[in-house]
Amino acid sequence: MKTLKFILFIPVCLLVLGVLNWAFIHLLNWTIVRTNLWYNELDVVFFVLLAPFFWGVIWGIFKLVAIGTAALLIPVSPDKNFSLYTLGILSLVNCLALIVYFWVRDVDYSWKVILMSMIITLFIVDFSASIVLVFSKKEVHGFEE
Numbered sequence: 001m002k003t004l005k006f007i008l009f010i011p012v013c014l015l016v017l018g019v020l021n022w023a024f025i026h027l028l029n030w031t032i033v034r035t036n037l038w039y040n041e042l043d044v045v046f047f048v049l050l051a052p053f054f055w056g057v058i059w060g061i062f063k064l065v066a067i068g069t070a071a072l073l074i075p076v077s078p079d080k081n082f083s084l085y086t087l088g089i090l091s092l093v094n095c096l097a098l099i100v101y102f103w104v105r106d107v108d109y110s111w112k113v114i115l116m117s118m119i120i121t122l123f124i125v126d127f128s129a130s131i132v133l134v135f136s137k138k139e140v141h142g143f144e145e
Contacts, residue, residue, distance in 0.1 A: 005078035010086060012076050016069055017094050024062065024098065024127070028120055031058055059123055066130040088132050095128035 031054065077083040102120045 002078055005076055006082070009073075009076050009078055009083060010090075013073060013087060013090050016072060017090055020065060020069065021094060021098065023065075024124075025101065027058065027061075028102070028123070031055070032116060032120075055119060055123075059126070062123065062127050063130060066127060067134050069131050069134075084132065084136055091128040091132050095124055098124045098128075 034054070073083070073087065099121055102124070103117055
């Protein structure tokens with residue numbers, strides 16, 4: 001059974017992170033379109049008041065997804081160290097791929113695009129790190145029981 005967990009852990013992690021990447025990219029692309037509309041239609045004061053709330057909701061959703069991801073991966077985790085290193089490497093690759101995707105998507109780098117890309121980069125780094133951190137905290141409690 002332990003061997004099966006070692007064999008299944010990496011594909012399950014790749015599948016879960018692949019689905020999360022797909023959802024993350026589509027949701028952030030949708031928010032970029034909405035935010036671009038806000039840039040053009042809203043007054044700057046309203047944008048400054050609404051954009052942090054809007055992006056904060058998106059950030060909160062993906063923090064909850066990170067906790068859910070950790071909870072889903074714990075049952076298939078074969079070994080604490082193997083799981084943490086594997087998930088850390090996969091999260092790092094995921095993080096770098098998403099950052100490159102969002103920084104090379106637009107040719108016209110205005111201050112708006114740079115600001116949104118920097119905020120999205122912070123979301124991505126925080127999301128990728130939180131998967132590993134939440135998993136490591138849950139992992140310790142799961143193996144001690």
